[in-house]
Amino acid sequence: MKAAVFYDKNNIRYEERPMPTIGEGEVLLRMEVCGLCGTDIHKVLDETVPETTVLGHEVAGTIVEIGQGVEEFVVGDRVFVAHHVPCFTCHYCQRKLFTLCKQFKETNLEPGGFSEYIRVPALHVKHTMGKLPENVTFEEGALVEPVACCLHGFESMDIRPGDSVLILGAGQIGCLQIQIARHLLAGQIFVSDINPYRLEQSLHFGATAVMNSKTENLQEKVMEWTAGQGVDHVIISAGVSALLTEAMNCVRKGGTILVFAPFREEEIAIPAHRFFMDELKVIGSYSSHPYNYETALQLIQQGVIRVNDMVTHRFPLAQLDEAIHCAHSPNEQALKVLLVP
Structure with a gap:
């Protein structure tokens, strides 16, 4: 499969990566749309992530394989998925400060949203993945995670x-x-x-x-x-x-x-x-947590969040560097930038 891989701020390569293999409770997702987040741009331009990192976390896609024990999803389901999962039991989680949980930052999708296929770990399948209603597009589904982040801030x-x-x-x-x-x-x-x-x-x-x-x-x-x-x-x-x-x-x-x-x-x-x-x-306010996603999806589905009006640019995955330049340039009329395979 192909992925857009970070090496440094001037070197993002569209290269071949091994197809992820899934285990019990996991699913393999074909990425249909992945949003470009401001934190992705920050990590690239400030070079705050290791070489060979695959960024991207605003993901909507189609399930192409399910692991043993997965019962709520089937092959062909259209879904959104977010990238961090708290433990729900630690000091912070007991106080509903889920994004401060130690496990939260240690969990992630493999290899990242800017790839053709993504392994969704069992914790994510259980807590951060949801089906997209028929009247919600993949582009709208890719906005579930950023809307959820905003909702987490508004909670405070x-x-x-x-x-x-x-x-x-x-x-x-x-x-x-x-x-x-x-x-x-x-x-x-x-x-x-x-x-x-x-x-x-x-x-x-x-x-x-x-x-x-x-x-x-x-x-x-x-x-x-x-x-x-x-x-x-x-x-x-x-x-x-x-x-x-x-x-x-x-x-x-x-x-x-x-x-x-x-x-x-x-x-x-x-x-x-x-x-x-x-x-x-x-x-x-940092990130979002699993209890934000259903509300975010409802706001999008009911038209409170006008996703279609926000999307200004779409780039193929091979042009992630151009997408970052577009989103970051003050001379571009850019708002929401999306990546597609």
Whole structure:
């Protein structure tokens, strides 16, 4: 079989790999669509994964072989599958902090989503794989995992009808978060980015107002929008550490800041007095967990998440490097980029 294999940021090879063999409780999946995630781009460009890694984890495909003991699925089933599984019994899992579980990061698909065929381990078959309804396409199925990640972040925020939300970053994740915030009856949804195309798309997906932070002052604009009060919730969906300072200057008293995107390991200055005086909450969100997937699938199936409007580019698996360049380039009108065999 063929796979797109990482060697370094300038060397992604489309090469032959051995066909995975499956064991008891496992399935062999033919990849039909795999989404390109911002973390995939980060791992390639910052070279944070070992050579010969096959990335990709937003997977939808067709089951072509089932192992002994698999009863809920049959050959030919159309499915989505996610890549990490918690143990459900450790200190963190008992407190519903599933993504902090030690086993969580140790589990994965083999070899990864950017390959023609994928071995789905038994734990994943049991906990992170689900059938796609007839009216859900493979492209929509590939969005189950990223939507689930957004839902995991929203679990930590008490968004009430009428609340105001500021989303920093209007990429694929920011546009998903706009749609979820609208579904949760947020009163005002403001979006900041430096890409005019993505700001235009934010309005299309339901943002109340947008601003280009390259040409406008974020704090001044937010205070103008909110009559000097600030917003109830800020979601940081771009991996820029300085946005935490910006967020703390824009959130109102008693508000919440969700750090959704990964930051580099660097020190930044923040107005720390606000924690005590204004009772602010700053929380982080990493990945998704098995209890998010059914909700994510329902949001897609019912049209709350408009996947077809989000997909801007499709690349064959042999062109993963071009797909990454497209998704990362500020000159491209790119939102959601998909890979197909």
